[in-house]
Amino acid sequence: MPRSPARRTEGRARGAGPASAGDLIRGGRAHRVAVATSGILGVSSTRRAAVLALVVCALALTVAVPLRNYLSQRQELAALQAQHTQLSRQVDDLTHRRDELRDPAHVQAEARERLGYVRAGEVPYVVQLPGDTGAPTGGDRRSAQPAWFQRLWSDLRGVPK
Numbered sequence: 001m002p003r004s005p006a007r008r009t010e011g012r013a014r015g016a017g018p019a020s021a022g023d024l025i026r027g028g029r030a031h032r033v034a035v036a037t038s039g040i041l042g043v044s045s046t047r048r049a050a051v052l053a054l055v056v057c058a059l060a061l062t063v064a065v066p067l068r069n070y071l072s073q074r075q076e077l078a079a080l081q082a083q084h085t086q087l088s089r090q091v092d093d094l095t096h097r098r099d100e101l102r103d104p105a106h107v108q109a110e111a112r113e114r115l116g117y118v119r120a121g122e123v124p125y126v127v128q129l130p131g132d133t134g135a136p137t138g139g140d141r142r143s144a145q146p147a148w149f150q151r152l153w154s155d156l157r158g159v160p161k
Contacts, residue, residue, distance in 0.1 A: 100106050111117040118124045146154075 101110075116124065145151075
């Protein structure tokens with residue numbers, strides 16, 4: 001209930017004494033300007049900005065570590081998925097190779113081609129064309145190169161080849 005001017009004087013007349021400077025400022029324009037510039041809860045705008053900056057920094061620091069962990073785990077997951085894809089491809093290739101080697105005809109073909117095996121009664125021969133720079137045959141290989149221990153010994157002695 002608002003007080004009337006008569007009641008204000010009555011309150012002072014009862015022994016409250018003269019009006020204090022705070023009472024005079026509260027009712028005046030100066031008090032309204034002070035309240036308007038002081039902001040919410042009597043905190044200045046500079047303090048509010050400092051508190052806001054502190055809160056933003058705290059939130060940024062709180063979010064930074066989990067975000068960094070999340071991003072590093074995503075990179076690790078992508079690398080592991082690529083490795084998994086490569087390994088599954090390699091498993092498929094090896095499974096296919098295993099299935100090929102289970103076939104006796106394929107094993108015989110590999111032995112003939114890679115190792116130079118022949119069946120009993122067959123005569124092996126090698127055709128070398130004039131422009132062919134292929135590897136020398138078994139007998140020529142031994143005469144062209146010295147044995148491994150002879151090469152080692154000549155290297156240790158420092159003899160040029």
